[in-house]
Amino acid sequence: RSDITTMANDTAMNTMQHFLQIEDFSRDTLLQLIDKANTIIHTDQKQQQQRGILAGKTLVNLFLEPSTRTRVSFELAARRLGGEVINLDNQQSSMRKNEDLLDTILSLQAMDCQLFALRHPKNSTVTTVSKQVPKGIAIINAGDGTRAHPSQALLDMLTIQQHKQDFSNLTVAIIGDIKHSRVANSQITALRRLGVKEIRLIGPETLLLTDLNDPLITTETSLVQGLQDADVVIVLRIQQERFQTEALPDLKEYYQHYGLTQSKLAHAKPDAIVMHPGPVNRGIEIDTEICDGPQSVIRQQISNGVAMRMAILSTLVKNLLQ
Numbered sequence: 001r002s003d004i005t006t007m008a009n010d011t012a013m014n015t016m017q018h019f020l021q022i023e024d025f026s027r028d029t030l031l032q033l034i035d036k037a038n039t040i041i042h043t044d045q046k047q048q049q050q051r052g053i054l055a056g057k058t059l060v061n062l063f064l065e066p067s068t069r070t071r072v073s074f075e076l077a078a079r080r081l082g083g084e085v086i087n088l089d090n091q092q093s094s095m096r097k098n099e100d101l102l103d104t105i106l107s108l109q110a111m112d113c114q115l116f117a118l119r120h121p122k123n124s125t126v127t128t129v130s131k132q133v134p135k136g137i138a139i140i141n142a143g144d145g146t147r148a149h150p151s152q153a154l155l156d157m158l159t160i161q162q163h164k165q166d167f168s169n170l171t172v173a174i175i176g177d178i179k180h181s182r183v184a185n186s187q188i189t190a191l192r193r194l195g196v197k198e199i200r201l202i203g204p205e206t207l208l209l210t211d212l213n214d215p216l217i218t219t220e221t222s223l224v225q226g227l228q229d230a231d232v233v234i235v236l237r238i239q240q241e242r243f244q245t246e247a248l249p250d251l252k253e254y255y256q257h258y259g260l261t262q263s264k265l266a267h268a269k270p271d272a273i274v275m276h277p278g279p280v281n282r283g284i285e286i287d288t289e290i291c292d293g294p295q296s297v298i299r300q301q302i303s304n305g306v307a308m309r310m311a312i313l314s315t316l317v318k319n320l321l322q
């Protein structure tokens with residue numbers, strides 16, 4: 001593996017100003033970011049901080065929706081690279097007095113903040129803001145609406161690669177509320193780019209995506225059918241906060257049909273891994289014994305989040321300097 005400071009000369013890696021969506025990256029760029037995160041995992045923490053890749057730089061976590069994993073891992077990532085971090089409290093910020101997002105970012109830039117991890121409930125607001133900010137600012141999509149959560153998808157690809165190495169033979173089953181899941185959207189794009197064999201979307205018809213015209217992707221309303229011989233099983237939470245006109249499924253009934261239990265998981269390959277981006281609702285979409293069981297890599301996903309976000313921040317900061 002290459003050293004974190006001397007990664008290969010991929011054009012996208014050398015010009016990336018913002019980190020917005022998986023669609024912006026080629027297969028090679030995705031693999032390079034995964035490789036970079038893997039290198040970080042195998043590098044001593046103190047060594048990374050001493051390198052001070054983010055020294056003199058400040059990351060602002062600007063989250064307009066709740067978060068545990070993404071916000072904390074961006075904070076740890078920036079600190080481990082020697083940077084400073086501001087966690088702007090949405091409830092206490094002047095956005096409560098109607099200051100808009102762009103003015104908020106420009107005010108923080110005036111205080112020498114350069115990197116902004118942005119989570120927003122509305123689709124595409126993060127991209128819109130990225131087009132309005134001046135040079136010297138990097139916008140990172142930390143999850144926008146139902147559209148994209150690219151850093152989560154990348155850390156998920158890193159986790160899959162750590163267990164399965166070659167993407168081309170994989171059947172990946174994604175279970176649950178795919179319609180409202182920004183994670184699923186970004187994962188599907190990443191899995192397609194990385195060339196998996198098959199993607200199966202499993203859930204009640206009302207929660208599946210219907211407009212996907214891709215022979216690689218199949219939809220399935222039966223969990224047992226969808227899990228047959230799957231290599232990777234990704235479980236999603238029902239995104240109750242994003243339901244608008246649709247009726248919420250009855251959670252007991254949902255668990256009966258789509259909750260991942262040991263007997264249902266037995267239909268996947270014996271060495272299948274079980275993933276969940278979090279937050280997990282035990283007893284609704286997944287049983288506790290699976291969540292904490294030998295096939296679960298859920299905690300590894302969370303750990304990988306720090307390294308993947310270090311890879312993203314160190315790539316963006318290098319390009320800020322140009």
Ligand code: CP
Nearest residue numbers: 067068069070277278
């Ligand atoms: N996966 C994820 O985005 O988790 P958080 O909402 O806790 O950041």
